[in-house]
Amino acid sequence: MNHLKASLFGTFVSLCSFQSFSQATTDFKFDFGSGKVAKGYTQVLPTSAYSKEKGFGFLSNAQIVSETRKGNNALTSDFCSSTQPFFFTVDIPEGNYDVKLFLGDTKGTSTTTLKVENRRLMLEKVITDEGEIATKEFTVNVRTPNINATEKVKLKPREFAYLHWDNQLTFEFNDANPKICGLEITKASDKTITVFLAGNSTVVDQAIEPYAAWGQMIPRFFKAKNVVFANYAESGETIKSFAGAKRLDKVMSLIKSGDYFFIEFAHNDQKAGSGIEANTTYKEYLKSYIQQTKEKGAIPVLVTSMLRRNFNAEGKLNNTLGDFPEAMRQVAKEENVALIDLNAMSKVLFETMGPQKSMKAFVHYDANTFPEQTKAIHDDTHFSNYGAYELAKCIVEGIKQVKLDLANDLLDGLPNFDPANPDDEASFNFPHSPLVSVVKPDGN
Known part of the structure; x- marks a missing residue:
């Protein structure tokens, strides 16, 4: 340190x-x-x-x-x-x-x-x-x-x-x-719309470099006084443990009519010992989150989890998330709630980058190329500032595509973003924070 x-x-x-x-x-x-x-x-x-x-x-x-x-x-x-x-x-x-x-x-x-x-x-x-x-x-x-x-x-x-x-x-x-x-x-103002976020290390406000997540990048795209983001995601959480730690209770104690609740889980839920199965308990928890949100007069939005950087020989991404993304899609239809398919958008985004360039979107650093990092880091789950920023742009496009009223509160003049045409990493000039660590976030 x-x-x-x-x-x-x-x-x-x-x-x-x-x-x-x-x-x-x-x-x-x-x-x-x-x-x-x-x-x-x-x-x-x-x-x-x-x-x-x-x-x-x-x-x-x-x-x-x-x-x-x-x-x-x-x-x-x-x-x-x-x-x-x-x-x-x-x-x-x-x-x-x-x-x-x-x-x-x-x-x-x-x-x-x-x-x-x-x-x-x-x-x-x-x-x-x-x-x-x-x-x-x-x-x-x-x-x-x-x-x-x-x-x-x-x-x-x-x-x-x-x-x-x-x-x-x-x-x-x-x-x-x-x-x-x-x-x-x-x-x-009490009229300010709060967008609450639930999720894991792919959503959380990552505390220290070189890790980042889309939840900490997305506020930059919205107008002042209209919208505020309250990111309750935390590394290592499942949809079950998020509720068990009373993070869901905290959100429900604050959320009001007209607010939004974005829900993204899968990376840790799919692991052995999580107590979560895609087509049963996962769906049940999703429906419970949705019901509680609607009871408050707020708007639930489901977000499918992005893919890990796991390429096959043909340069296509393997699905390492099992049935969880599809289970969320089914729940969205059954409950008639908005779905942002970040899973599908990330597939296009990372496959467009390809096996080599996509490393820039994830935390890949050779030894001694980042402060306090004497050993190489190769992480195909967690994102660099660049990767988190690109995923946040995907979320923005998803908000537009599903026609959430929230789209009206985006900054004026924002260009559309196509995952098949990502920003050039070489031109991404983003200042690192001085809080650096090589401690890997929970979850993978």
Whole structure:
């Protein structure tokens, strides 16, 4: 474990046991930089390390600097920046929040990619020209394990170090030259649609590099204030264990009329000892999830699991998921619910890439080619940032194809995505987070 990861995760483990005074506060305005402070804003200096007394501050050991420019606008005439990715956190109660960021430099340029919590992608490569200040907005979900006064989600030991499951909203400012002028956080409207996600390591907000999943990439494609994603997937889960750990109870305690519940399971369910059989218990659990969702007035959406990278001699993918994808298709018809056939789309996607190029979509690294990785990694189940991003685009297309109203909340001007014509990996310029590990996620 590198120094940054140990420091950052250690901070969160120690903070999970308390609630600071700011827990009662849901609206914040921060002015980053050492210059004049905008009226109504709280100043954030490069030295503003997090403390429970303040309830906000920087977390990482990045060398943060501030620069001040001449100008009448106190908010945008100064900023904080770093040559390394840096983290800022705010104590805040569970819920959905609208976030507004002011990015740029009145005397220079900037490039910012913004992730929150467990590397959840919200803004991708925001580039400001010389002298430009960009205002960007998104909506984010903050959660805790609490279901009610007596019940909690049964977290796995590693989850206590995650950058979610706490009363905090954590920002990761990343990319070539991020310059943060201001940050506003306000409670989201009750009318905001929440899209809850259930699944395993192929869906989860993966905490550490080089792993990623589609659930942490998809928020980037949706409009602020309209939609927020609440990703409750976790590595190693089956449709049975997800319910057994009370993750389903947690979702059902929050989901409301008009919300969505995307359900993707199969990779771990198919394994011996899971207690799940495709055409009996799997179907029964799916129908139970669907019934509970409908009882809340929400909209269930089934998502077939993507294929593993398992090619035959003819360059076609073998089905390693047994009858599970077909069982889900049958349930969708029987229950008259929407189905996004990611299984079929992933077959086209990965076969188009072929046996060699598809390795870039999965976690395949030779020894000493990734930080802290002294041995080769060859993983044909879990995805790189590139692979997760392409699968998220498949989900977006699936939302359009099945004509969910959710499609109306996609960002304007998004080009259509054809799995038979994937993005060129060589042109995929995506900044890695500094939290790296070679520990393989649960499940395969």
